[in-house]
Amino acid sequence: MENYKVVRPGHLNHYGYLFGGFLLQWVDEIGWIAASRDNPGCRLVTVGMDRVEFHRSVREGVVLRFEAVESCRGTSSLTYAVSVFADDLETGAEQEIFSTCITFVRVDEDGRKCPLPGR
Ligand SMILES: CC(=O)SCCNC(=O)CCNC(=O)[C@H](O)C(C)(C)COP(=O)(O)OP(=O)(O)OC[C@H]1O[C@@H](n2cnc3c(N)ncnc32)[C@H](O)[C@@H]1OP(=O)(O)O
Numbered sequence: 001m002e003n004y005k006v007v008r009p010g011h012l013n014h015y016g017y018l019f020g021g022f023l024l025q026w027v028d029e030i031g032w033i034a035a036s037r038d039n040p041g042c043r044l045v046t047v048g049m050d051r052v053e054f055h056r057s058v059r060e061g062v063v064l065r066f067e068a069v070e071s072c073r074g075t076s077s078l079t080y081a082v083s084v085f086a087d088d089l090e091t092g093a094e095q096e097i098f099s100t101c102i103t104f105v106r107v108d109e110d111g112r113k114c115p116l117p118g119r
Pocket residue numbers: 028032044045046047048049073074075076077078103105107111112113
């Protein structure tokens with residue numbers, strides 16, 4: 001699944017760059033939407049996110065493109081690889097600025113893990 005966000009003034013830290021907490025929120029949310037769309041009827045919660053490292057700062061006005069793809073499926077869990085790219089709208093060039101893997105677990109109405117369909 002693909003999704004886009006524009007980095008607005010309210011997303012910046014006090015140095016003028018994108019606050020990493022917003023990026024993590026978007027990555028979690030977009031990964032969850034992708035997993036939920038791919039698995040209709042499943043109630044999914046985030047159990048873990050792989051290593052988080054910020055190697056490139058992002059400025060106001062940049063358009064971020066998010067790509068979320070299933071990378072692994074267990075009994076009750078499924079993992080999505082989420083990559084984030086900064087798009088330069090003037091040149092059409094883009095640069096990967098972040099990537100991680102997020103694992104979701106299917107839970108029942110009482111919040112207990114349960115097997116994914118077909119498991
Ligand atoms: C979208 C959101 O933001 S939801 C809000 C934030 N998330 C939450 O509130 C979830 C809180 N966590 C929980 O309620 C519980 O930990 C549960 C229900 C998710 C898991 O219950 P547990 O009984 O602890 O499950 P358990 O330890 O056996 O792990 C369940 C599965 O998750 C996997 N798992 C557990 N921890 C991790 C981790 N850190 N990274 C990757 N996978 C993990 C396990 O390997 C297992 O996979 P499998 O069933 O496919 O083999």
